Structures are given as C-alpha cells and as structure tokens.
Amino acid sequence: MSQPDAAQQETLFQTRIDAEEKIEPKDWMPEKYRQNLIRQISQHAHSEVIGMQPEGNWITRAPTLHRKCVLLAKVQDEGGHGLYLYSAAETLGITREELIEGLHSGKAKYASIFNYPSLTWADMGAIGWLVDGAAIVNQVSLQRTSYGPYSRGMVRICKEESFHQRQGYHIMMTLARGSAEQKAMAQDALDRFWWPSLMMFGPHDAESAHSAQSMKWKIKRQSNDELRQKFVDQSVKQAEVIGLTIPDPDLKWNEERGHYDFGEIDWEEFTRVINGDGMCNRQRLAHHIRAHEEGQWVRDAITAHEAKQRERAASAAA
Amino acid sequence: MSQPDAAQQETLFQTRIDAEEKIEPKDWMPEKYRQNLIRQISQHAHSEVIGMQPEGNWITRAPTLHRKCVLLAKVQDEGGHGLYLYSAAETLGITREELIEGLHSGKAKYASIFNYPSLTWADMGAIGWLVDGAAIVNQVSLQRTSYGPYSRGMVRICKEESFHQRQGYHIMMTLARGSAEQKAMAQDALDRFWWPSLMMFGPHDAESAHSAQSMKWKIKRQSNDELRQKFVDQSVKQAEVIGLTIPDPDLKWNEERGHYDFGEIDWEEFTRVINGDGMCNRQRLAHHIRAHEEGQWVRDAITAHEAKQRERAASAAA
Amino acid sequence: MTASDTQQATRQYAVRLGDDALILGHRLSEWCSNGPFLEEDLALTNVALDFIGRARMFYGYAAELTGGDCTEDTLAYQRDCREFRNLLLHELPIGDFAFTMARQYLLDEYTLAFMQQLQQSADATLAAIAAKSVKESRYHLRRSHDWMLRLGDGTPESHERMQKALEQLWGYTHELFDMDALEQELAEAGIAVDCAALQPAWERSVRATLAEATLALPTAEWAVRGGRNGIHTESLGHLLSELQFVQRAYPGLSW
C-alpha cells in the first residue's frame, strides 16, 4: 500500500476534525497542529504550576485552619492539573524536561495573571473567584477540543476548578459581609484582579495570532471575545449578590445583545505585563528555576538509587 | 648582658604584678600567663559576638521604633566590644582568623548564657538587666586586671554596658508596670534568665579550675563567689523596685553577713548546657560558621581588590 | 485524679498533640512550590494537609473540653510562643530536602507507633482521632522510609546531606520519649500513650532503616529538651508571626 501524500493526509485529518472525531496520540496530525497544541497545552500546564506561587504565598498565613486546609488542597489540585497537562503534552512527543526548559528560557509562556502579586488574604478570594472563574469558562469550552488527551484532561480539571471557584467566591462573600476593613479588602482585591482576569482570554479575535487556524482545527472551540463575554456576564451577577462593585464605569446591561457591555481593556498594560514588566514576572521564573536547581541533587539521587537497585537485581538474578 | 634565666624572669614578672604594674604586649610574660589571657579574652570576645544572636533575634520584631533603635545600637556596641577584645587578644600574638577557628572548632568557649533562646520581647529586658548586669560586675573588677590592653578595654566597655543594663532594666520596668500579660512576660523572662545569670560567674571558688593562678597573676581580681554575691545583692533590690519576684525560695537577707543568702545553683544544668545540651549551642555555632563561610567570597574580593590596587600603584610609580 | 482534673489534663494533652501536628504541618507547607519536582511538591503538600487536619481534630477536642469561646482557631492563632507545647523536632526550620525527609522519617516512625497506642485510649475521641491518624501515618512512613533509602543510598552528595541531617536532628529525638507528670497520670488513667515505652522499638526500626540506607546512627551525645514546657528554639516565634499574622492584625473577625 502506498503512503498517502501530505495533502491527502491533511484533508483526511480535517475531515475527521469536522466530524468531531477526537485525534489520538498515534494518529497522523499536521506538524503545525502538533506544535500549536504543544504550545497551548504547555502554556496551560505552566500556568497551573506557576499559579501555585501566588496562592502558595498565603498558605502559611491563612486566617483560619479551615481556610488553610482548603487553600492547601486547592494548590495541590493545581499542581495535579499541571501533571495531567504535562502528560497530555508528552503524548505529543515532548519530554517534561524539555517543557521545563521552555519555561525557564522564556520560550514557553504561562498565564500573565500570575505576574500580579497576591498582597492580601482577599486575593485568595479574588483569584479563586475570578481567575479560576475565567479559567473554567475557557476550559469548559476546551472539553470539546479536538485532541483526545487534552479534551479528557479538561473534563477532569473542570470538575475541580468549579469547586475552587466556589471556594474563592465564598472567601469574597465572607469578607464582603464582614467588617468595613474586610469589605474594603475584598473590593480592593476585585479592583486589582478584575481587568487582568478579562485579559486572560487574550486579545480581541481580530488581533489574535493563533485563533483562526486553532478554530479550524477545533483546538479552540470558541473565540476569545465570546468567552470573555460569557465570563463578564456571569461575574457581574455574582458581584451584585455579595455587594461588591466591578471597577468598570462603562459596565451596563445591553438589553438588545442580551449581554453586558463593558469598557475597553488596557491593552498597553496587557502587553507591558506579558513582555516582562509585571510586578512578579522575574520573581515567578526565578522561584521556579531556583526550586528546580535546588532539587537537582534529589533527582540525581533517585536516578543513582534506581540504577543501584537494577544492578543488584541483575546480579541477584545472575 | 646575659639573658636572665626563666626563674628570674618569672620572679621579676610577679614583682611587677604585685606592685600593680600593668603588663604590656612587648613585656616578657610567662607562657602560661599569655595562654591564660588568650583563653579568657577570646572567650570574652566570642561572648560579645555570639551574644549578638539572641538579641539580634528581636531587632526585626522590636515593639516600638524607639526600642528598635536602642536595641540595634546595643547589639552594635556589643560587636564593637568584640572588636576591642579581639584586638586585645591579637596583642598576645594570635590572629583573628585563629581566634575564629578556635570558636568554630569548639576549642574556645563563649558565655554559656547565650545558649538559652530569646523567646519573648521581655527577654530583651532580662538580658540587658541581668546578663549585662552580671557582665558589668565582672568587668568592673577586670578594669584592674594586670594586662594593660585588656584592662583598658574593660574601662571602655564598662561605660557602655552600664548604659545597656539601664535600658534592659527599663524594658522590664515598663512591662512590669504594663498589662497583666506584660507583667507575666517579664516575670517569665526573669524566671528563665535568673539562674543562668548566676552561673555566668562560673563554678564555686573551690571548684574553679583556673582561679588560683589567675588571682595570683591578677588576671582575675575577685573570686567567682564574691562577684556572684555582689550581683545577687544588687539585683534583689532592683527586682523589688519593679515588683518582680526572683525565682529563688531560699533567697533572704542575712543581717550578719550583710548580704543576701541564696539557693544552690543547679550545677548539673550548668554542666549540661556548657557541654552542649543547651537549647541553642548548635544553632549559635552553626549560625556563626554559616555567616563566616558565606562571607568568604567577600573577604576574598577585598584581598583581590587590594592586590590590584597595589599593582596599579606600583606600575604607575614605575 | 478527679473527673475534672482528668478533663483538664486531657485538654492539655490534646493541645500538645495539636501543636505537634500544626507546627509540623506548617513546616511541610513551606515546601509548597519549592519541592525538587512537581510530584514531590504535591506529596509534601498532601502530608502537610494531613497534619493540619490532625491539628484541627485535636484542637477541636481541646476546645470542646475548654468550653466558652475557645475554638480550634483561638488555639492556633491566639497563643504566643511560650504557650505552644509541641516537641522541638516539629518546629525546626525545614533546611534542605534531606533535612526535611530525615526529620519526617524519624517522626513518622514515632508517630505511627504513638497513634497505634493512642487508638487504645480510654478516651474515645482521642482514640478515634488516632485511628484516622494511623492510616495517614502508615502512608507517611512508607514515603519517608523510601526517601531514606533513596537519599542515603543514592549519590555521594545525597548520602552526605542525609548523614548531616541525621546528626543535626538526633539530639532532638530524645525528648520524644519523655513522660512528664501530666502524661504519666494520663497514661495511668489509660488515656495517654506511655511514649517512654515506644523508644526501644523506635530505635530498632531506625537502626534497621539507616543500615539499609547505608547511613550511620549518630553517636554524638547531646539532647535538647523543652517543647512540652514551652521552651522553644528561636525559630518558633518567627513561624508564629507568619502563621498568626492575619488574625493578629484583624482580631475578632470571621474569615
């Protein structure tokens, strides 16, 4: 049987995509599809892992033992998501070590929201409510992504994330119903995290570099602006319930569209933070690199120990 | 002129001592006198330096800016005392590096009181009042020690220490007159530091290994027990003034002796702590060793820079 | 002891055990996002969570025995250094990964045996907490025991780090087996564990593990004690300033 040529394969591939079939690791796929997926999954994985830092920053200072346990479990879940996602990326023929190198060299990105510092306990609420909230909107959509392992990872992750979002919202609610100081703390956290959360969905569709092809390949299923709108709509109501004010004077219900209109995002800030001028860009990477380097001797010890074990097993068998 | 033989020199030396003449660095002195002095001065110097740790432990947590400044200045003074004393020791033909090696190897000792942890802010009061207080009693006596550089160092140090003692006492007074919690904190600090302060004067005269010879050479001018009694007498009154209770049921005024009688010291604890089972023995040494090792590259840089400077000066002159 | 004496003593005992768990849990939680690789990061966080959960159970019981406004949180957040009663081994700063794992191993051997005994307590609540803890501790011990082998019998560097950690920790282990009057009385009443009795088996297990891990049993004779009397290392105060910050800065609120 002759090999189908590249064009045939590509057509076949697109037919499968169009038929909503899932692509699996051993299936043929265009190199750009593979690269695009690696980029997206690795960014997603790194986001989960780097996202452990701003929340990890409050574990030792959580105000009650109950909140401390919930936060610890949450951060652990996020690391777990990072693990699934690294595994999903590995099915595309890249190693964990390569993925980490990409992060450390700056070649691979992570969600820019984690370049904002977590400054008060209320930030644990805002991050859970808004950042996880935005992530879920995106991830729910990605449950239908065309690559099988990624899609299945999203299903699993979505369940946990919605739990996290409720916990974050509950922190905000408790603060908003607390003392004047606590309410101010909650409002301040909302003020700081609102716009960066909207930025999480990426540039407007018209300006989005990877969007068109990703939509065609069904790596992405909904556009940045559609997802952002969905997030705004749900968040406005949630803010109202607990009496916090979304920091956007242009926000108002548009009866005709059936959606909230909202103000323009400060894309200059978006670019500035992505390009390295966020409060924590350097800190986040330096932290990850330091921990990785400090762990080298531990990883070496495991390798050495396993080699010794194998040798012993071999000489016992001989 | 023939060299006087050793016995003659030793007689001459003792005559000078007996006449209250100060021995200066270039004077002849018995080797054991020199060794004895190095041991004592280095122990004294190391005590000043290691003593910076328990107080340094509260600089970042001092409860008012005023107290913070006073404590910073105090710790700085102590380091300064360490410097004078290292210099005094160096006049006896030992280098700073050798002195520090002695400390790190455990050959040289420091005052065992610094093996107790500083656990509350009141400990800054108790250390100033009692530990510096005990040190002063000893140092006032040492102002008349027979070795010139040591004696002059003591004069200079005594002035500052009495200032420190007043500051420590003032902290205790403020706490003792404060809330019930504060008063309890002060009493607790007194309870923990009282007995170790009495131990600072060393074993009873009868058991003191170096005492007889040191007294004869006038390295020491008063016995351990005399000095301890003096300290007890002054401290009892000071405690009364601020309404704190010295933790010794046997303490009572002895009209006949004109001194306070006091209970027996727990010499087992004394030995235990000196021999390494104090709360902080390992921590104090490890801290000093770590800082010293971490500073190696800095000291190397100074040496290298100075060498470069000299070379440049030489080639400019050539 | 009268019933009220017993209750008061049991309360103190529960606080002690809560303090042990909270402070060790706190130290372990400091590893979050600092582990040598992601799986281990999560495992450490997971163990931290077990210990903080355990602290909540012991404190919850102590609060119940205390009555009034006392809660697990007042116990955790409103006592200063001198009131904490944890054994010192739990509070030592985390050090490097070898130090953390050596401490964990030494404590896991102890804690598993301790909780197995406490399951037999005449106090039903303590026995129930212990039953839950035994399961966790078994898993903790399997993990830390594996690490002893991997690091002890790994590279020369890991071996050296592990040996050094053991030397630094050893003097703090003796206190684990001390019985003071309170625990003596409670042990006689069938409530507390006779931890002095745990020492021989503990030492046998530790010896066997170290031998397998090609590590030497520390020989330097030193012992530091004080935790059960509220005499701590200087690190505890710093830990508490962090742990308690929010509650101290904004007292009396709900979170």
Add this chain to the structure above:
Amino acid sequence: MTASDTQQATRQYAVRLGDDALILGHRLSEWCSNGPFLEEDLALTNVALDFIGRARMFYGYAAELTGGDCTEDTLAYQRDCREFRNLLLHELPIGDFAFTMARQYLLDEYTLAFMQQLQQSADATLAAIAAKSVKESRYHLRRSHDWMLRLGDGTPESHERMQKALEQLWGYTHELFDMDALEQELAEAGIAVDCAALQPAWERSVRATLAEATLALPTAEWAVRGGRNGIHTESLGHLLSELQFVQRAYPGLSW
C-alpha cells in the same frame, strides 16, 4: 492647593519617605550577625540605625500633621501592606551581600541627591530632616561606592555576583524618578523634590561608578512600578508580619 490640602499632601509625602526609610532600615537590620566579617556587620547595623532613625523623624512629622492618636509607632506598626507607600527597591529581600550592596549603592546615589534637594524645601521640618540625612547619606554613599569597586573589581566570583545583582535590581530603579500628582503639586509648592529631575545626574554617577568597577550597565529593558500606590512585591507582607508581630499580638500597650 488650600493650606489644608497642602498639609494633607505633606503628611502623605512624609509617610512615603518614612516608609522608604523604615523598610530599607529593616532589610539592612536583617544583616545583623550575618555580615561577612565583624566590622562590616557593625557598619551595616549602623546604616540600618540611620534609616530607622530617619523613618522616626518622617513619621513623627506625619503624626504631628495627622493629629489625634497617630504616632510614629501607629504608622509603622498598624498599617498593612497595601497602605505602605515605599518605593519597591527598598523592600526587596536582602539577597547576598552583593545584592544588598548594589541596592544600597543605587539608593545612596539617589537618596543623597534627593535629600540635598529636600534641604531646600519650603517646609522647614522636611528641610531639617533632610539636612541631617544628607550627612548620613554622604557617609553611606562613600561606603557603598567603595564596595562597588571592591566587589566589581575583586575576584571573578564577586564581579559576577555584583553584575547579576545589578541586572536583578535595574528594573526597580525607574520608579525612583516617577512623579505622581501628589508629588507634582507639592513640588510646585516648593515642598517636595522634583525627583524626575534627579535622573540624569544619577545615571551619570552610576555609569561612572560601574565603569570604574569594571561592571556593565544593565541593558535589559524592564520596569516595575507600584510602591507609591501600595502595590508591592510579595515580600513586603512577610516583612510586615515580622516587623509588626508584637504590636499586633498585644495591641494598645506601652513598651
């Protein structure tokens, strides 16, 4: 501005300058008993003392302008992270000795020039504090400048550490020269320093020193800002939990 506006703005300005001094002083004080040798330990402590003393003067003045129960200590001990207004460079963790010294040098160049200007302030109290600060800062600068040369032009290791420290610090220096509306208005009233105007001379001095120290001026373009708006690095909260512990744990008492 009305007189009352001016007073309110001056108060805020004094708090900003107090925050700069306190937070840097705190960081320097962390070196106590951790310096590379005893003389340097004392010198660092001494500089720390100058800065904390300076903080007291600025806070004292701010407290006077505030009235009521406000004191230097309520300003230092009763505000949380978001209320602190120090420029970020002051709060960064101490790092190694090269990092501390490079930070100190960059700030000493700035602070000396700043205080020389502030001496001319129409506000007599600020001018007087500045006059005292100028003397101290001259000494600080002499010291940190020497260290730049010694470490930059010392061993390969010290050179590398110093270069790395400069790279890590550089993005935080831009904020030193920002003027917001408050400072703009106060500068127009002759009270505040026009710090934007200090930049050219600062950069000339820094260039000259780095050249002499065989160090390269960092070229990476990045800038982090936020201190004057209470947006801080995550390190500040931890610093405050330590700094404020006693006052937070035992509120409302005299010490």
